[in-house]
Amino acid sequence: MRTIKLGTSTLEVPVVAVGCMRMQSLDQAGAERFVQTAMEAGANFFEHADIYGGGECESIFSKAIHMNDSVREQIILQSKCGIRQGSFDFSKAHILNSVDGILQRLNTDYLDVLLLHRPDALVEPEEVAEAFDLLESSGKVRHFGVSNQNPMQIELLKKFVKQPLVANQLQLSITNAHMIANGVNVNMANDSAVNRDGSILDYCRLHDMTIQPWSPFQYGFFEGVFLGSDKFPELNAAIDKVAAKYEVSSTTIAIAWILRHPARMQPVVGTMNLERLQDCFKASEITLTREEWYEIFRAAGNILP
8 A cells, every 4th residue: 555644744654544434334243354454455544533433433443453552553543523412522621531532442542643523613722732732741642633624724723732733634526626626717707716615725735734535435415426326427437437447446546536636635435345445445556647637527527717
């Protein structure tokens, strides 16, 4: 598995992150096969959140990988906190309590990366800074980042937080490529030119934050998967053509399209299907041409002025 640096950290991470949001759907044997398949491919970056399965997904993972000190040295663990039922919470107390719960469920002493999960409208960045300092000094968290935040929200945090923010998890797929499309359509009077995220793509590149695209196969907000969907015939035809050229699946090409972007992103794949998981990993070996990338981009309905 090809690797990249995670933000400004010293962490070398696989270019594809293994999302564990759906591990609750697997039995013990299935979870063990899932983890083993990822490890055999060199995909040792596992992505969690305290709300996935109400925390159960983290517990299932630790049992499936048979967590111990030796295993822990071979893997990179990321989790997220901040979402509560009906609200978001970046208070110092909630962050600290959440991390303790995460560590207990994962059966580990530390997280490699902790992300703040979706912006809290009531955030007091001074409290976040205090929480991060305590987590770092205690050794419970080694690196920090955010999820779904725009440049000014990140700048507000950085005014108080002294730790580098190494990653920003954002929704991105071929059909949800607004952050790319608005950059292509600068100065145009069309919907694609509307900047809805404060130029977060360029901001992350300027500040060496790794973008972690989530839902790389979804269209809309969890409305469905675009691969094989009759809602996207032109897009699927374009993807299938490129897939045939490289003798891989359409799944591989959908991830390779994201990896081709020079921002050096780390997509998070959430499939529990072992064949599709392996197809995602194969994208690490493929570099689409500029022409192929733009053909797929246009086939998804994106406009070139």
